[in-house]
Amino acid sequence: MNINNAKIRLEKKEDYREVENLIRESFWNIYRPGCSEHYVIHVLRDDPAFVKELDFVMEINGKLIGQNMFMRTVINSDDGSDIDVLTMGPICIAPELKRKGYGKLLLDYSLDKAGEMGFGAVLFEGNIDFYGKSGFGYARNFGIRYHDLPEGADDSFFLCIELIPGYLDGITGVYQTPSGYYVDDKDVEAFDSAFPFKEKLKLPGQIF
Numbered sequence: 001m002n003i004n005n006a007k008i009r010l011e012k013k014e015d016y017r018e019v020e021n022l023i024r025e026s027f028w029n030i031y032r033p034g035c036s037e038h039y040v041i042h043v044l045r046d047d048p049a050f051v052k053e054l055d056f057v058m059e060i061n062g063k064l065i066g067q068n069m070f071m072r073t074v075i076n077s078d079d080g081s082d083i084d085v086l087t088m089g090p091i092c093i094a095p096e097l098k099r100k101g102y103g104k105l106l107l108d109y110s111l112d113k114a115g116e117m118g119f120g121a122v123l124f125e126g127n128i129d130f131y132g133k134s135g136f137g138y139a140r141n142f143g144i145r146y147h148d149l150p151e152g153a154d155d156s157f158f159l160c161i162e163l164i165p166g167y168l169d170g171i172t173g174v175y176q177t178p179s180g181y182y183v184d185d186k187d188v189e190a191f192d193s194a195f196p197f198k199e200k201l202k203l204p205g206q207i208f
Contacts, residue, residue: 006102008109011055011067016045019057019067024195026092032208033200037090039183039191044071047180051086054114058093058106066093066102068110070122071180075144077173086114086122087178107134111163120167123160123175136161143172 011019020038027035044050049072058066068091075083088110093103111134114122123139124131139146139160146158158175162168 005060006058006065006105007060008056008058008106010053011057011069015057015064016042018064021195022064022067022094023090023092024192024198026095027090028198029201029203030206032206033202034188034192034198036183036185036188037092038195039188040181041067041069041090042191043183044069044178044180047071047178049073049178049180051114051117053117054086054110056106056110056113058102064094065097066106067091068106070110070114070119071178073123073176073178075123075168075171075173075175077171079173083168083171083173084120085175086119088122088124089126103130104134107131111135111161115163118164120164121160121162123158125157126159128156128159131159134161139175142168144168145172145174147174147176 020042023041024035024038027037029035051070051072054070056068057064068088070086070088073085073087075085077083091103091107093106111122123144124136126136128136128138136159138156139158140155142160142162144160146155149155160168
């Protein structure tokens with residue numbers, strides 16, 4: 001399957017359920033038994049911080065194989081001001097198509113569009129081994145700290161990219177995750193019950 005066959009476009013309302021199922025398949029049993037990411041995007045679409053102009057899907061021959069979306073948030077600067085930034089995700093590629101270049105294609109396209117809209121930086125929780133290939137670095141190198149993380153704790157998951165070079169020059173402060181990402185497990189369970197049954201497994205490497 002040639003990667004050039006892939007098409008990236010904005011998500012449509014009629015895509016919602018298919019996208020949620022795609023996210024569920026991609027994240028199931030990865031970070032926890034089951035997953036919550038499909039419910040998270042369901043909730044975030046109605047959040048005022050949601051950037052609908054940066055809500056993308058990737059498809060091949062009409063079949064959805066990937067998605068990415070962005071939320072507005074802020075850095076609480078140490079000088080008392082708030083610095084507008086973006087955060088990202090969930091982002092996913094269909095499990096059978098991972099590690100074939102589709103994820104980077106979608107990510108790079110999404111970041112380019114965010115930059116074209118004038119957003120200055122994206123802060124995100126992810127793996128530097130993958131996201132570093134698209135220009136992300138450790139947020140600590142930009143002087144940005146992760147909220148609620150104790151001093152000296154591992155922050156290698158917390159990444160940043162400037163979309164406007166120098167946007168974070170002279171800025172130190174604390175990044176705030178948008179509140180919409182925090183969902184109740186009971187609400188996740190209720191939402192997930194409408195999808196086909198999948199077995200939840202406790203696996204090595206899960207973080208929750």
